[in-house]
Amino acid sequence: MKIIKDSVHDHISVDGVARDLVDTPAVQRLRRIAQLGTVSLVYPSANHTRFEHSLGVYHIACEALDHLGVEGKQADRVQAAAMLHDVGHGPFSHNLESLTHRRTGRYHDDVHTLLADGEVGDVLREHDIDPDAVADLVAGDGRFGQLVSGELDVDRMDYLVRDAHHTGVPYGTIDHGRLIRELVFVDDELVLDEGNVQAAESLLVARALMNPTVYSHSVARISKAMLRRASERLLESPEADVDAATLQRMDDYDLIVALRSCEATQEFSRRYDQRDLFKRAVWAEIDDVPGGVIEAEHEAIREFEQDIAVRADVDPSSVILDVPSRPSMTESSSRVMVNGDIRRLEQQSPLVEALRAAQYSQWRLGVYSPPELQERVGHAAVDVLGLDIDGALVSEVRDGLDTTLDQFAE
Numbered sequence: 001m002k003i004i005k006d007s008v009h010d011h012i013s014v015d016g017v018a019r020d021l022v023d024t025p026a027v028q029r030l031r032r033i034a035q036l037g038t039v040s041l042v043y044p045s046a047n048h049t050r051f052e053h054s055l056g057v058y059h060i061a062c063e064a065l066d067h068l069g070v071e072g073k074q075a076d077r078v079q080a081a082a083m084l085h086d087v088g089h090g091p092f093s094h095n096l097e098s099l100t101h102r103r104t105g106r107y108h109d110d111v112h113t114l115l116a117d118g119e120v121g122d123v124l125r126e127h128d129i130d131p132d133a134v135a136d137l138v139a140g141d142g143r144f145g146q147l148v149s150g151e152l153d154v155d156r157m158d159y160l161v162r163d164a165h166h167t168g169v170p171y172g173t174i175d176h177g178r179l180i181r182e183l184v185f186v187d188d189e190l191v192l193d194e195g196n197v198q199a200a201e202s203l204l205v206a207r208a209l210m211n212p213t214v215y216s217h218s219v220a221r222i223s224k225a226m227l228r229r230a231s232e233r234l235l236e237s238p239e240a241d242v243d244a245a246t247l248q249r250m251d252d253y254d255l256i257v258a259l260r261s262c263e264a265t266q267e268f269s270r271r272y273d274q275r276d277l278f279k280r281a282v283w284a285e286i287d288d289v290p291g292g293v294i295e296a297e298h299e300a301i302r303e304f305e306q307d308i309a310v311r312a313d314v315d316p317s318s319v320i321l322d323v324p325s326r327p328s329m330t331e332s333s334s335r336v337m338v339n340g341d342i343r344r345l346e347q348q349s350p351l352v353e354a355l356r357a358a359q360y361s362q363w364r365l366g367v368y369s370p371p372e373l374q375e376r377v378g379h380a381a382v383d384v385l386g387l388d389i390d391g392a393l394v395s396e397v398r399d400g401l402d403t404t405l406d407q408f409a410e
Contacts, residue, residue, distance in 0.1 A: 012059045017127040024119040032251035037092040038223035043167040056158035058082040081137035090248040091255040103244035146190040151334040171209035191335035225322045230268035237264040278368035281378035286363040288388035312380035322366040327359040
């Protein structure tokens with residue numbers, strides 16, 4: 001058994017198959033992948049990694065298995081899946097997933113090949129565990145897959161608390177101990193037992209507050225968008241000779257070195273190293289954005305960027321269009337027992353609609369450019385995208401006042 005001191009859970013005991021998995025290259029690689037990607041540019045202490053998060057998920061999974069009375073080989077499989085659930089992540093965690101998925105067809109939780117090969121596969125087979133069964137759990141399949149990847153999963157219970165701890169933001173605080181104690185299986189469905197609507201709401205509220213404060217902070221979004229653009233150029237550069245499959249298996253340091261070494265991405269690398277980021281030229285609410293823009297695929301977004309650059313008479317590399325997906329709240333489908341019935345949280349909690357309304361109001365389309373080009377790019381973006389000019393905010397917020405684009409209109 002190995003005892004590891006953790007900043008969130010204090011002491012974590014790692015035993016059995018998990019003990020052997022910890023020292024495999026695939027798991028050790030997670031030490032070099034930041035849990036929150038570029039968020040450390042906003043919160044300097046947010047330097048925790050996918051490795052420590054994986055240890056935390058394993059720890060909570062062990063607590064949940066003990067509570068549910070799960071033992072033997074099934075417990076070993078779930079513990080292995082908890083330890084391995086993030087090994088499919090590329091550099092900077094989720095930041096580049098949309099880019100690599102377009103080119104490889106794989107998301108981070110599609111780990112069947114990764115778990116079957118190399119030392120991870122050897123360790124699993126030595127413990128008489130089928131790698132495919134573990135990969136299915138990582139993908140959220142089956143009865144126990146809900147525990148690893150679902151609305152009430154141990155992944156969420158760790159990352160909310162861990163991210164809040166390392167950013168210093170208090171909103172992610174949840175009582176994961178109570179959540180674990182109230183988990184039950186009803187007809188193979190993982191639910192919270194009677195009297196725990198508020199416990200389910202706590203997950204929803206924590207996620208809803210952490211999203212605008214941490215995960216979708218404007219600076220985090222700008223730096224992520226710049227990183228995606230630079231990585232796309234890296235893949236397209238004959239000089240770099242990097243394909244998407246190679247990029248997926250890099251760590252953060254590999255990618256930074258590659259970006260610094262490629263002529264096509266050196267300017268981004270300089271900006272990232274010096275935190276000389278683009279600024280918001282437009283920051284538009286969802287009601288001010290045509291549906292055709294919100295639903296646009298990647299190639300259409302690139303065409304919009306080209307058109308904005310032409311209209312503004314700037315280099316295309318000076319324009320980034322950042323269009324989030326429509327607001328969604330998967331946690332609202334968490335199941336709770338109420339008067340003997342299994343109900344979705346959204347059917348039982350009046351908070352859900354309020355939080356959905358808040359999420360809707362927080363949605364923003366962003367157009368980013370170097371500071372000296374903000375006004376030109378902002379005007380051009382409003383014209384090209386057909387935005388409602390009264391609701392599109394110019395990037396900079398000076399002296400605590402939001403400046404609207406109509407104040408710049410000629």
